[in-house]
Amino acid sequence: MIHQVDESLKEDKEAIMGFIQNNKNDVSELYKKISCSYYLKETVGEAQIKEKFSFVFGLDSLDGDYERFRELRTLVEIQNKNYELVLQESFVQNDSMILSISIYSIFLFGLITLGISFVNLNISKRLWLPFYAILKRIESYQPGKNKDLKFKGGTIDEFKILSTTLNEMSSRIDKSFANQKKFIDNISHELQTPLMIAKSNLELLFQQKKIDVKTAELYSRLDANLGTMKQLNNSLLLLSRIENEQFSDSEKIEISGIITDYLNQYNEQIDAKKIQVETTFNNEIQISMNPVLAEILIGNLIRNSIVHNDKSGDLLINISGNIMEISNTGPHVDIDPEMLFGKYVQFGKSENSTGIGLSIVKEICNYYCFTINYKIIGKAHVINIQFDTSESL
Amino acid sequence: MKVLIVEDEKGLLKNILTYLSGENYVCEATDNYAAALEKIYINEYDCFVIDIMLGANSGLKLIEEIKQRDNDGGVIIISAKNSLEDVLKGLNLGADDYLTKPFHLSELNARIKAILRRRVNKGYNTIKFKEIAIELNTEQVLVNQTRVDFTTKEYQLLLYLITNKGKVLSKQSIVDHLWPDEHDFYSYDFIYTHLANIRKKLSEAGCKNYVKTVYSIGYKFN
Known part of the structure; x- marks a missing residue:
């Protein structure tokens, strides 16, 4: 900055010197060339002043303020007399110029930045469009479902590669999912015959004339376990039939009717455990679903709430809006609500329970897009189902 | 009283025959379609117990044959748990009852007797x-x-x-x-x-x- 002003002063000095040496009289010519103010002073005696830069304060002729000036003093010889040439240039003027230049630069820079980012944003928005489409598709991806829906990468190579990879991956997942379904289906199907033969063999053994006490106990345990195996196998078959969507036909179902039927049907158990049943139907839930699945859904929930109830416990069933809530008292269990509906999770310890009933409930809810929730309120275990009454399947 | 049992699982067939041997009706048995068809043409039966999974849907064909011959013997279908569609087809063809595997032999006995009773007594039972x-x-x-x-x-x-x-x-x-x-x-x-x-x-x-x-x-x- 100082350097710049000094340079300009030096240039002005050269111009004045040139003017003096050429001895021209036209001063206007000179004023065009120089930007600073100057004056000449006669020096007395031997002046030893060499070129010297310094800061001085002086009155600015333009606005009448005291301002900082840069001053150059030098010696010139005119007609054998020594004169001191003093050149002054306002430093502040330069300062404000720099400030305004800076402001303009910043403004310009900002404008450019804004422009670039606007263009960038627009381009990237269009650029990432296929990416967001892929993301959305991943979010909605469910193994074994919407197999015809493929990932699409648009025109961008990288996304094309990503889509191809995802397509391959999802088809691998679908395949292994289908295999797993088929495996369960096959296993439970194939198990029926050996189970049948084992059971019938045992039944023949029961007919033997003399069975001693120990053998009888062994037979009986064998019988009970074969019974459990049969039940498990039936449940697995049912699960795989639901997963394979073999219950597609539907009709209008009234939920409260099924609840009442099951409560009547399970009267014996309710009496045996002295369970207090209370039903509150604020309205009727009418829904279009498969009648068999509707019965399995309600039946399993009511069975579950009886089996895991306390002696002389409570069983409350409440319908309001499109929500059915079944709440029963029961021993406290440390179980993650998310885990409750998993396959083979034992809800408490009940001797005759295979623990698969609730996972069937969950599977039916998934199939019809019902929301199912489990929570513990005080001593009560509460399961509520929000039916999707809007959709007619 | 004669009962024909058609079941391709030999072990099971043997057990059924053993269990039902002491009953007041006679059991005949076979494990394949051709032999069953032959028996249907030669003999008269009061009750048929037919495994519907008798290979290539021939169980259903057998029921068709029985009904076409104007045989008024009752039919009990034995089926796998996951082939209820076939059971429905069988019932539509005129079968009277069905059992899904695995069932108890005592249950089969009870179902056979119910059919035989209906056939003999007709009405008052x-x-x-x-x-x-x-x-x-x-x-x-x-x-x-x-x-x-x-x-x-x-x-x-x-x-x-x-x-x-x-x-x-x-x-x-x-x-x-x-x-x-x-x-x-x-x-x-x-x-x-x-x-x-x-x-x-x-x-x-x-x-x-x-x-x-x-x-x-x-x-x-x-």
Whole structure:
């Protein structure tokens, strides 16, 4: 900055010197060339002043303020007399110029930045469009479902590669999912015959004339376990039939009717455990679903709430809006609500329970897009189902 | 009374024949379609027990053949649990009843006898055992001509015991008969209660105790 002003002063000095040496009289010519103010002073005696830069304060002729000036003093010889040439240039003027230049630069820079980012944003928005489409598709991806829906990468190579990879991956997942379904289906199907033969063999053994006490106990345990195996196998078959969507036909179902039927049907158990049943139907839930699945859904929930109830416990069933809530008292269990509906999770310890009933409930809810929730309120275990009454399947 | 059993699983077929051997009807058996067809053309049967999974849907074809021959013998379908569509087809073809594997042999025996009874008695239908008489149409039980009131489950249990008289019925088989597909829900306690009631009501009506307990296994009507 100082350097710049000094340079300009030096240039002005050269111009004045040139003017003096050429001895021209036209001063206007000179004023065009120089930007600073100057004056000449006669020096007395031997002046030893060499070129010297310094800061001085002086009155600015333009606005009448005291301002900082840069001053150059030098010696010139005119007609054998020594004169001191003093050149002054306002430093502040330069300062404000720099400030305004800076402001303009910043403004310009900002404008450019804004422009670039606007263009960038627009381009990237269009650029990432296929990416967001892929993301959305991943979010909605469910193994074994919407197999015809493929990932699409648009025109961008990288996304094309990503889509191809995802397509391959999802088809691998679908395949292994289908295999797993088929495996369960096959296993439970194939198990029926050996189970049948084992059971019938045992039944023949029961007919033997003399069975001693120990053998009888062994037979009986064998019988009970074969019974459990049969039940498990039936449940697995049912699960795989639901997963394979073999219950597609539907009709209008009234939920409260099924609840009442099951409560009547399970009267014996309710009496045996002295369970207090209370039903509150604020309205009727009418829904279009498969009648068999509707019965399995309600039946399993009511069975579950009886089996895991306390002696002389409570069983409350409440319908309001499109929500059915079944709440029963029961021993406290440390179980993650998310885990409750998993396959083979034992809800408490009940001797005759295979623990698969609730996972069937969950599977039916998934199939019809019902929301199912489990929570513990005080001593009560509460399961509520929000039916999707809007959709007619 | 003649019953034809068609089942391709040889081990099971043998067990069925052994179990039903002491009954008051004659069983014939075969494990393939061709032999079964031959038997249908030569003999007259009162009841057919047919495994519907007899390879390439030939079980259904067999039912068709039976019905086409104007044979009025009853048909019981044996099927796998996951082939209910085939069962429906079979019932539409004129089959009377069905059982899904795995079933109890005592259950099969009860179903066969129900069909044979319907065929013989046509209309008036009574089972008699000494001083007990069960009227099937009205579901009434008479002891020495006096009516004894039973609940539905008690009636079903008594009928099941009498139908399988002389055979040991396991508690498991009774649970499956009274509450099909509810195995994990009904403990044996419910059988004890029902049986205690049956015994009490029968003895109050002056009936001897024919229901014997077989230790740890189950019960036998004798």
